[in-house]
Structure formats: C-alpha cells, structure tokens
Amino acid sequence: MSANAARIPGPVMNAAGCGGTGRELAAYGDLSALGAFVTRTITLTPRTGGSMPRVVETPSGLLHAVGLQNPGLDRFLATELPWLVRQGARVVVSIAGESVVEHAELARRVGQSPGVAAVEVDLAEPDPPAWGLLETREPIASALVATRVISSCRRELPRDVPLLAKLRPDPVRVVDQAYGLLEAGVDGLVVGHALPALMPDGRSGALSGPALFPVARRCVAELAAAVPDLPVIGCGGVGSTADAHAMLDAGAVAVQIGTALLHDPTAVHRIAAGVGGDRRHDTGGAR
Amino acid sequence: MSANAARIPGPVMNAAGCGGTGRELAAYGDLSALGAFVTRTITLTPRTGGSMPRVVETPSGLLHAVGLQNPGLDRFLATELPWLVRQGARVVVSIAGESVVEHAELARRVGQSPGVAAVEVDLAEPDPPAWGLLETREPIASALVATRVISSCRRELPRDVPLLAKLRPDPVRVVDQAYGLLEAGVDGLVVGHALPALMPDGRSGALSGPALFPVARRCVAELAAAVPDLPVIGCGGVGSTADAHAMLDAGAVAVQIGTALLHDPTAVHRIAAGVGGDRRHDTGGAR
Amino acid sequence: MTSTPPPGDPAPTAAPTPTGPVHVIGEILHSRRTGAYQHVTLAAPDVAERVRPGTVVALTAGEPRLGRRLFWVRGVRTVGGFGSAVEIVVEPTGPGSRWVAELPVGARLPVTGPLGRPFSLPRDPVSCVLVGEEVAAACLYPLALRLKERGCAVTMLLGARSESHLLAALEARRTARSVTVVTADGSVGRKGPADDLFGAALPEVLERAAADVVYAAATTPSLARVARAAEHHGAWCQTALTQPGVCGTGLCQGCAVPVAGEDGLVRSARACADGPVFRGDRVRWDELAGGAP
C-alpha cells in the first residue's frame, strides 16, 4: 500500500457533484465534521452544463445529465477552494479533462493550491464523449489512456497528496482496470459513479441512488478480494448508516454519499455521525 | 434483417426464469394470449440451484442467486415442453451450456422438438463461472467464445427457428457484442439480464427490477441506433404498459417481463393486453 | 444429487380450476391487535371460497418492496356486503409485516391466493394431533374444524415463547378434545425449553392421543423435531413450512426445500407451490437447516 493510502480521508464524505459548492451543505452541519468535502468535477474551462430537465426521478434512483456544470479551474481556485479550506474542510478536488495533457495541468495546479486533501480523477463519466471528455472506458486502447491519465497526474502532484481514480461500477471490468491504475501510481479508488442510462426523453443520462447499491457494493467486494492493498471508497446508493456499514464490511475504507443528499441534505452529516469513530481506514486499511 | 426476424414472437412475453414451469402462470391467464412463454434456462443436466436465501429485496429491485435450478434437458423435453405446446403457448426455450459443444447439443435437441417458437441462448448470466457456465463476458477472448456459441447453435437449429441471444445490459459494450453475434447468425437479441451485484450476505447475486429499467432501456436505444436491422427485445424493469411502450419507443420490437411477475402474477397478461394490437414487430421491425 | 421440482403432474395450485389462485384487490375490513399479533380481516372476492386449510395468501408490502409476504389463512368469514373474507394473523417483525399490520380499515391492496398445496385430510375418522407454534398455528384452526367435521379426534399442542405470542388457545378448546400449551417462559401452560419447546410434551401427547396423523405448523427446527417424533411414534406426518421466498406463486424458485421423491431422489421443491405442506418424512431437514436447497 502506498504511503498516501493512510492519508486518504474518510470514512464518510459526500460524492462529487452532490454537495453543491459546499456553502449549501454547510447550512446543515460543519464541513470539518465530515471525512472530506468532495467538489463538483472541475474542468479547465467553465462549463454551462446540459439542457433541462437535468435530473429526474426513477424508481429508487435518480437519472441525471447535469453535464459537469462548473466554474472552471481559475474561478474555482480563486473563490470556492479558499472558502472551503477556511471552513476547515478536508477538500477532495474532483477533476476531468479533455486530454491527458489537460488532466496533468489540472493536477499540477490543484496540487499547488494549499489545503487540498486529495485529488479525485473522474474516469467514470457515463458519457464522456457527450461532454467532450476523454474516452477512458472501452475498448482496451481507452483503458491505456486511463492509465496514462493517472501516471501523468501522479507526476504533477506533490508526493504527499493522495491521488484517487473514480471508476464505473462495473463488477466485470473493475478489477482489470484497478491493476492498471495501481501500476500507474494511483493511491486509492472511488467505485463507482452513476451507470449509463436513458433519460425518459431519450437523451443519455446516468443512474444513481439506492437502486444501484448492490452493484456498487459488488464492485467493492471484487476489488477488496483481488487488490486488497488498494484502498477503495464505496460510492453508490449509500443512504443510511446501515448502508455505510455494509459497504465498509464489503471491504471499503470509506464511503461517499450522493443521491441521498439530494433527498435529505443532512444525510452525509447523519451518516458520518452514525459511522462515528469507526475510522477503520486510519488503521491502514485493515478490514 | 434475417427472414427469421419476422418470426420472433412478441410484443409481450415473460422473462426467462420468472414464469415458473408455465403451469403457475397459466392460473392467471391463457399462455396462448402472450406473445410467447419463455422457459427457465435449461441446461443439459438437472441443476439443484444455489443455497438460500436465493431472492431478496433491494430498493425497487430484487437480488437473485437462484443458480439456474432446472430439471435438465431430458425431463424438460419429455414433460414441460409438450404441456406448454398443448396450451397453445409460443414457447421460447432458454438454454445455457458449459461449453460450445454443450450449447450446440442443446440447440440441436431443442430445435428438433415440435412447437418451439424460438431458442434464446443465455449469454448474460451475471456470474457464469460461479454456476459452471462458459465465461462469455470478458476479456475479448470470451467475446469470441460467445460468437462461436451462436454460430454453432445456428448450425444445429432448423433454418426457420429464430435464434436469440440474451446479453448483459451494459450500454458501453452491448453494441460491440451485437456486431459479432450478428455475423455469427443471430436473429435477434434480448437485452438484458440482471446486473452482477452483491447479496446482503456477501455472495454474488444479480439485480433485476424497476431499479435497472433506465439502464436496460439505454442498451435498447444504443442497439436500435447502431444495428437497426437486428431486432431487440427489451428486458429489465418493465412493470407497466407505460414502461413497455417506453421500451418499444426506444427501439425494441418486444418486451419481456420478469421481476414484475414476482410482484404481481398477472403483470405479463396485463401488459400484453395493454400493449394490445400494437404488434409493431410484425411489420418487420419498423420503428 | 439430482433435483427438480416435481414436473408432470398437474399441481392443484397451477391448474386454472376453481381451487386455483386468483389475484384481486382486497380491502381491510377489521384490524385488531391481540397480544403480539395483528388480526386482520380482508375482503378478497373469490379468494375465500377457494381456501383450503394450509394454503396462504400473498400480500404486497408497500413501495418500493417488490417481494410478496405470505400469510396463513386463519379462517374464512362471510361479511355482509363484501361476500366472503379471509382472516390472517400478522406478526409485525420487519418492514413488510409492519406495513400490513398498520394498514387502516378501508385500505385496499393486491391479494393473491389461495396459494400452495393444502393439508391432506384422512379418509377415516382417525386420531389427529395438531402441533402449532406461535403465529404459524394460524393454519391449524381451519384444519381442526375440517377434521372435526370428518369425525376425527383432534388433539392440539400449542407453543410459544410467551403468552402474548400464543395464538388463540381458548378457541382451540372449543374444537379440540384436548389442548396442551407450552411456553418458553412459563407464562401460561407448561414451561418448555426455548430451544426445544415441544420436546418434553410431544411424545407424551402423541402417546396419550394414540395419534394416527400429526399435522404441524412451526419454525423449521421444531418441524424437524415433530417429524422425527411422529416417525418414532409411527404416525403419518404433514408439516407446513414457513420457508422464505419472494413471489409466493411458484414463479421464481426462490423458496427451495430439499424433498425426497417416491423414487428416493432428493429434489429441490418450491415451498410456496409444491408446499407449503410437505410430508414430514420427505423433507431433508438437515440440508434445509444447513441452507442447502
């Protein structure tokens, strides 16, 4: 396990894109009380996001096509990040780029900023081409691209800033991906994102929420069995302290809470309090 | 489009493994009133199935690990199939094997039996190795195995019996798989099966039900756009006539109903009546 | 071990005959708490008429839960304006049973039933011992009535962890010739050990009644013991299993029970469709307890 593995924050944090700018979440509890605050995915240039409707309901889940709306790196570093750091939050910055070079630049500039607890590279967008992002899913060639993204981000980041990769919750493929990224220097994984799905009106969207919890948990279990030295953060459908424990029991060192926060803005604070002192990731990933 | 495409039954049938032996479903409506009756997946030798619990609830879904319990081909052909044919059901026989040769034998013997409306090869078991089945998912080599399974089944089946392949609902990979199977001689696809997932007790299981509807529907839309000549039967989370229409609108020629039947044994008859004369598959797959 | 659900023979539940199940919208007519249980009367057109002792009804458990919950039919009643109704006894333990128990009078919900194969009744007026544990005892009440109609001598042995979990011992006395009650805490009747409630009383009751037939509805470990005791006594035994499953209609194969056939081969039967009543000497109790199908 990398020295950085023990620096991965946990055990309970919000999921990328489900915590607003942080200010909104701060209305319901101290950000410093969370394992970490994970930002929206930040891109080099500002993004307006997709067309409406962007988020709709589906049984026990949400479908979203937000399109990575974000203010761009400059504005994020100038305004949002310093505010988060002032709140005492351990900030995990989520990034995504249109090329390997862009990823490297994002990692370098985020890594130079004070107060960043970790960088999370979003390699799991359900529809990267739709949003002009790098295709890192399939075929094999793209998997190699993911590896290059991680190795160049690792090079640009200060040694002691943990580098996380966020992967799609695909139980069949996640282990193979993990091996490649481990070699490329990743310190931990976030598994997983929302699943590729169809919006009611026929546009591409992504499925999140309790509906996919057993799929995300399966991914965590596969990784814990196959790559026990690589810390995994479980993400997907966690909505209660019991869910969080089930994810930790499957082998995760931490959990992220997304959709549940959109239903109950106190969810991440409630679950963080429920999981409480149980910071097993601090023991070095002991399961 | 193959001449057999127009012979694919529809527009509404049960999903494999969710209609019992047929006798139980017949208590709630005539089997001949359905587009087809799809059997449990039949293997060459009898199978006891997995340990208990086999099916448990999850939000808006079910997790199952039934383990392909079935009486084996001999007994099926001797007792269950003739009974189904006598009821006037258009019988789709689902098969799975432990090798390419086994698949071929299953196809040959099923194809020789009178009254079979189509054969559906289950290439989508979420955990084939766990049940001693052929691995047809990943890596690339296994995809070639799937192609060989289909081409040898096609060879063994009478020319006029449509051959269907059932694929995992994986929007990222389903189109590539479809191209290969189309070349191998498949007449249509069923997309998809349940998703690989984790049972609460940590065993491998599979997720079905409304939870995954938007994922299955996305697969159908991808296929309809990429391989418009290959008829696709949409399966996954269809629980109402509205869902069925949404699946047909995404490009499916028919739908299968699984989990909904376990919640309401009249579901497939209700939806068949709801979709009614709208047998657009009869027009030769016009969408 | 080869295994399949019994094929071939037309199961009584599957054939579309007047005894087969129907799927209807039911309505809660009465709901009353007694001890640990909620007694619920449900208008269910066409269902009640078809019920035979040992069959169950399947109810939904509220969104977003997709499994059905099965309940023994405790009795059948005629209710003015609604035709006939079924009575069930609900022990609110988890989300589904709590949902059912809390439904207000007038609430409507899908009901499927009657499901499963009922108890077989003896042709002759023999001596029958009915062993019932906690809520499962519900299915023995309509059975006792039918046996009595046939002139059988009915003896009942009822057990529960405590008095509040004991089902209607008073009513039992109206039908049965003799009733023995055992509770784990001794709050009523004899005190029996929690891990073998009927252990001491059972051989004695079988002996005293000179039992020809034993009918049992209980937890799986108790059923295994009753089946063994009946065999030992030389009585024919039928057991009603409460095996978890999700559909209750025989469609999912989720409720596997290892059962030996006439041919001695063990097959994986479906508790809900091939049962819930099985011959006690046919069920492979050890495998069942071990979680194997």
Added chain:
Amino acid sequence: MTSTPPPGDPAPTAAPTPTGPVHVIGEILHSRRTGAYQHVTLAAPDVAERVRPGTVVALTAGEPRLGRRLFWVRGVRTVGGFGSAVEIVVEPTGPGSRWVAELPVGARLPVTGPLGRPFSLPRDPVSCVLVGEEVAAACLYPLALRLKERGCAVTMLLGARSESHLLAALEARRTARSVTVVTADGSVGRKGPADDLFGAALPEVLERAAADVVYAAATTPSLARVARAAEHHGAWCQTALTQPGVCGTGLCQGCAVPVAGEDGLVRSARACADGPVFRGDRVRWDELAGGAP
C-alpha cells in the same frame, strides 16, 4: 458563453445564519381542499421563523421517489402547542403533489426550509404591482403584507384558467389597494386569452398604479411577458420562477436558469439556491423557454 453560478458572495441561503434553512420533521396540522388546491398547514419547528416572502419549503414525495417537491410559503401562523407553522398550497397534479395533498392530519414528514433567496423589498414606500398566476400566487400574500407594513401601495393582478384555480382573491382585497382578476374562461373577473392571460390587463394595471416595482409569480411564459411589460413601463421587476429541479437545496445543479450577471455574461444559475426570485431583466427568457440552461 461562459457560465457559472455566482460564486464569491456568501449567498443568504447558504450561510449558517438564523435565516438559513433547517431540516426538520414536520407534522400536518390542517389540510383542506378549496377549489383545485389543497391548503396544508405544516408544523415545522424553526422553519416558519426564518421564512421571508418568496422562499419555499421542500417536502419528500413518498418512497420510492427521491426528488424533493418545492412549495411556496403562503403564510406563517402560530399554532398552540406546536410553535409556528407554515401554510402551503398544493395543486395535486402528479404522484408527489398528490401524495402530499392526501397526507392525513397528524402525518409526519421531513421538511427543509426556508430555501432560496426571497423577494427584495424596496426601501421607500413606492407603488408595487403584484402579478400572480394560479398556485404560484401563494408567495405574493406574505409579500403583500410586508409591503403594506412598509407603507407601499399594493396593487394585485391575479389570473388563473378558471375560478377554481384562482388563489384567494377575496383575501387579496384585504391587503391590496386594488385587485384585478383575469380568468381564461371568464368564470370570474375579466376574460383573458389562455395563451396570454395578463396580456391586455397588465399595461393598464401598471399604468393605473403608476408602478415603481413589479413582483411576479407565474408560469415561465407569463413571467417573460410580465418582465418585458415592466421594462417597457420603466418599473423594476422581480420574478419568482417555478423551475423544475430535484433537490431544492442547491446541491445538484438540476434547476438551471440562464441569468446575466452585472458583467453582462450569462451564467447558469440554480433556480432553487440562487433564486427562485430573480430580477426580471437578468433572466434570459428565450433561452429558458428553449430548454437551454
């Protein structure tokens, strides 16, 4: 077009001040149908105290629906034993709003609020025209009271498809100096075309009232027209948008509204957190109608 939600400045809803939102368990105290709407009073400790005109509360919509449903605060009340409560008006159109409308008195559910930026009040006692359409008019009643307290002249223009969808015109007369009512079917007040309900009446009302400020709560097409008319008349205009979204708390970026900043750049603002009240001249109405963010 570059675009971000306004960063930097501490949004009133986000800062953990006494005006910020809280998440509590509320309880239905009253629920009454009037015309097409269900008027619901909800005990919501700490929420009511923080409400300012134009803010909303978010309610759950029952399992398995994960989106929140937003409702304008129609008023705030003190209720013996419960402290203060909020009044909302629910139009039961879909599953979520029907679920809320059908909740019995005594039902408890999570309530989050108040959410969003309220209407800005003028410093001076100017002439204000309040334009309200159907259920959205709910948020204008507490506003009218506050404006009157400040000595503003309040004129109201209310519209709806028919009388049953008109919200409390009688009560409006108590607060407002003058009230004009328009319905599409002419069932009460003037008859206005369904596709431009306020078209004819609006310029006339603005003129007559010599409006300095226009406040509007209506469907998006109506708001666009009111904003244009206000600009034409030379009045300052604030519009309260009913833009769909799922969380209501600013977390998901699901409720995008294209808004021009001071710098003239159009950004994608969140209707729920950066709104729901926006300056009428800042919203890009054409893009909004087109579905673009």
